[in-house]
Amino acid sequence: MDTNGAVDVAVVGAGAAGLACALDLAAAGRRVRLLEASDGVGGRMRTDLRDGFRLDRGFQVFNTSYPQVRRRLDLRPLRLRPFTPGFLLAGPAGHRRVADPLRRPDLAGDLLTGRTVPPRDAAALAALTVRDALLPAALLRHGRDVPAAVALRAAGVSRTTVDGVLRPFLSGVFLEDGLATSSRVLHLYWRSLVRGTLALPAAGIGAVPRALATLLPPGTLELDARAAEVHRDGVVLADGREVAARCVVVATEAAAAAALLPGLPVPETRSVTTFYHVAERSPLAEPTLLVDAAGRLLNSVVLSEVVPGCAPRGLSLVSTSVLGTTAEEGPVRARLAELYSCDTSDWHPLAAYRIPGALPAMPAPHPLTRTARWAPGRYVCGDHRATGSVQGALASGARAAREVLADLATGPDRRGPGR
Known part of the structure; x- marks a missing residue:
């Protein structure tokens, strides 16, 4: 040349x-x-337009606390639409809410009364949250690196809460259900979760x-x-x-x-499949992540409750993610009927994004x-x-x-x- x-x-x-x-x-x-x-x-x-719906290529969230994001972007033109802080855990006992008591004290009843986790575990999680939020990020980056499951138990969280509450939620974050992800990555993620807002731009990711x-x-x-x-x-x-x-x-x-x-x-790498369904009625009238306690699905959210403009007026857009790339739409929709406690037989399957390399694996120790x-x-x-x-x-x-x-x-x- x-x-x-x-x-x-x-x-x-x-x-x-x-x-x-x-x-x-x-x-x-x-x-x-x-x-x-x-x-x-x-x-x-990327975001695709299909039949009047705005579909991100796989489930996405945007965290406003990331230093690189804050350095590079004026967030106002993005017209960010926030998710509810926390999530709903769907299981045999119905929906139990895990909410940030400082941001949404009106939604923290399940957590503060011990319905979601025992008071001792709630105190351990509070201490972990304060530590990760207040310590300099450099200290978190250079701490001892062990699997996330080990770090959570070392922080005083019981095995029942780790396996029954945190594992289902974090599986959707790291796209692995063994909590083998680096504890350094876990602490930095937890820090960003506490210090920022999870949201989506009005025009999609x-x-x-x-x-x-x-x-x-x-x-x-x-x-x-x-x-x-x-x-x-x-x-x-x-x-x-x-x-x-x-x-x-x-x-x-x-x-x-x-x-x-x-x-x-x-x-x-970690793989994931995201299904999009269209419903005539919203199965959950709030912009909140629904987590499957049994782990058969990772999570689901009514995206049109988060960003109303992502679906035509009068219709609801539901996004659901599953580990791997082999899941079939029928069983997923059947499980959604159980999680949302509604009839999903008339939900229209709009799209399925199968993403074989959605995230790099980050097992401990991880540089x-x-x-x-x-x-x-x-x-x-x-x-x-x-x-x-x-x-x-x-x-x-x-x-x-x-x-x-x-x-x-x-x-x-x-x-x-x-x-």
């Missing part, structure tokens, strides 16, 4: 990590080309990456530009075109990154961040290099930008491989 007219950096993939990386490189004055294989930005954070993309310099982003090969001098696209660049950052999901960067380790350096002039970033969250993806992209800038400043001979 002729590198005389090259950009400084080509970034492959316009998900959250690639957008953050490109934005930081451009802000530092570098010439950047952001290459996206699909017809829009966002990666897994895809509004978040679109807002980031509007901050790019004109001409930076190229859609429908699939990378076929990466080497030290740039990127070869699937249509044969060449993008010359001094450095290349691969910001795709892990398997696609490994195809472009041979030898890159591909971590184990919360990894270097972006892979080989001279080649870098990699994404949530698989950090934590499985919007914060992790954005932070990984930011780290890649910092390392690229440092290496460009010292010259190509100083760029070394990293693992």
